[in-house]
Amino acid sequence: MEWRCGCCGRWRVSVELVRGRHRYRLVHRYPARFGGGKNVLGEAGTVAELAELLHRHTPLDLADLREAG
Template sequence: MRLVCCCCGRYQVTVELVRGRHRYRLTHRYPARFGGGKNVLGEVGTVVELEELLRRRTPLGLADLREAA
């Protein structure tokens, strides 16, 4: 599953199942005009930790994310 921010789509949260546990990885994508690429901002194991990570590293909250098509 992949979630992206509603405002610009540059912040992404991917959810992966690793050894029976969910891992939430927050990344920031750079626009192509700046060379593209991704920067991993953090990886956490719970939704509560994800909310705190979003608050610390981005101007977003959980309500600002939507599922990517």
């Protein structure tokens, strides 16, 4: 599962199940005109930790994320 920001789609959060627990990974994707690619900014084990990670590294909060699809 993956969520993206509603503004530009460059900020993404993937959700993975690892050893029975959810892991949230925050990624910033670069536009193709800048060579593409991605930068993993961090991982969190809870939604509260994810909210803190978003606050530290992005101008977003949890309400700004939309399910990618």
